Amino acid sequence: MPPQKYITHARSSQKTEFSMTAVEEKFSLTEVLSSFKACLEKENQDVLMDYYISGWKGLVRFMNSLGAIFSFVSKDAVSKIQIMEAFRKSSSGDQYRSLQSMVAYELKAKLVDLNKRAEHSNSGCRTILRLHRALRWLQLFLEKLRTSTENSKTSVLCTEAYNDSLANYHPWIIRKTAMVSFYALPARNTFFEVMNVGSIEDVVTMLGEAMPYVSQVYDITQQLYAQHNLLDLP
Numbered sequence: 371m372p373p374q375k376y377i378t379h380a381r382s383s384q385k386t387e388f389s390m391t392a393v394e395e396k397f398s399l400t401e402v403l404s405s406f407k408a409c410l411e412k413e414n415q416d417v418l419m420d421y422y423i424s425g426w427k428g429l430v431r432f433m434n435s436l437g438a439i440f441s442f443v444s445k446d447a448v449s450k451i452q453i454m455e456a457f458r459k460s461s462s463g464d465q466y467r468s469l470q471s472m473v474a475y476e477l478k479a480k481l482v483d484l485n486k487r488a489e490h491s492n493s494g495c496r497t498i499l500r501l502h503r504a505l506r507w508l509q510l511f512l513e514k515l516r517t518s519t520e521n522s523k524t525s526v527l528c529t530e531a532y533n534d535s536l537a538n539y540h541p542w543i544i545r546k547t548a549m550v551s552f553y554a555l556p557a558r559n560t561f562f563e564v565m566n567v568g569s570i571e572d573v574v575t576m577l578g579e580a581m582p583y584v585s586q587v588y589d590i591t592q593q594l595y596a597q598h599n600l601l602d603l604p
């Protein structure tokens with residue numbers, strides 16, 4: 371692994387307040403992605419919920435800074451974040467300390483609708499599954515951006531990443547709306563600037579350092595869900 375110039379541990383500096391309407395101070399994608407490093411518990415590689423949520427909140431702030439056209443995406447992500455925060459604040463909050471403890475708890479207590487959405491339509495397991503699938507999109511998109519060239523079009527990179535991930539789970543109308551919104555994505559250079567990391571070279575280096583942690587979080591979650599047969603939750 372290369373020396374870590376950009377990615378530091380996010381735990382001490384993490385912001386936990388969330389507001390979509392507040393005037394946002396400038397922030398960098400580096401801090402956002404560092405949440406996914408902080409997610410991974412050293413001893414047993416559990417994925418810690420608070421940092422997972424924190425990472426998603428940061429990503430949503432980023433998406434909001436790209437313009438109102440993405441509000442239909444961020445609204446859905448925010449509602450899922452809020453579901454998870456409510457679990458974390460509830461009397462069974464300790465059970466939601468990590469993705470592993472959540473899966474064990476919800477399955478044991480029969481709190482997951484396994485075949486059809488019914489009594490437990492917004493379980494933690496199905497809500498995290500939606501975010502987990504979106505994390506795959508992020509992974510693919512940022513990797514494409516990292517290895518892109520000056521002439522690459524962000525709308526094309528985003529569409530490819532979407533088609534290889536989330537699109538497989540979305541109905542036609544959502545796919546159509548998503549595709550149209552991708553044309554509103556800023557150009558590659560603007561994208562790099564919005565990340566607020568530094569020069570293009572700096573962004574490329576930062577992504578090279580940060581993405582392995584995002585991938586690790588993704589892989590561990592994927593394995594956890596596969597092990598418990600949870601990858602197709604309705």
Ligand SMILES: CCCCCCCCCCCCC/C=C/[C@@H](O)[C@H](COP(=O)(O)O)NC(=O)CCCCCCCCCCCCCCC
Nearest residue numbers: 429430432433440442443446447500501504507536544548
């Ligand atoms: C960078 C621009 C953002 C492009 C976003 C690409 C993803 C497009 C996803 C379109 C989702 C449409 C909204 C609705 C989704 C729901 O139907 C669907 C299913 O939920 P349900 O089973 O509860 O009904 N929900 C989902 O699949 C979860 C979607 C969550 C999307 C979060 C995307 C966050 C993107 C963060 C962007 C950060 C960019 C940072 C790069 C500098």
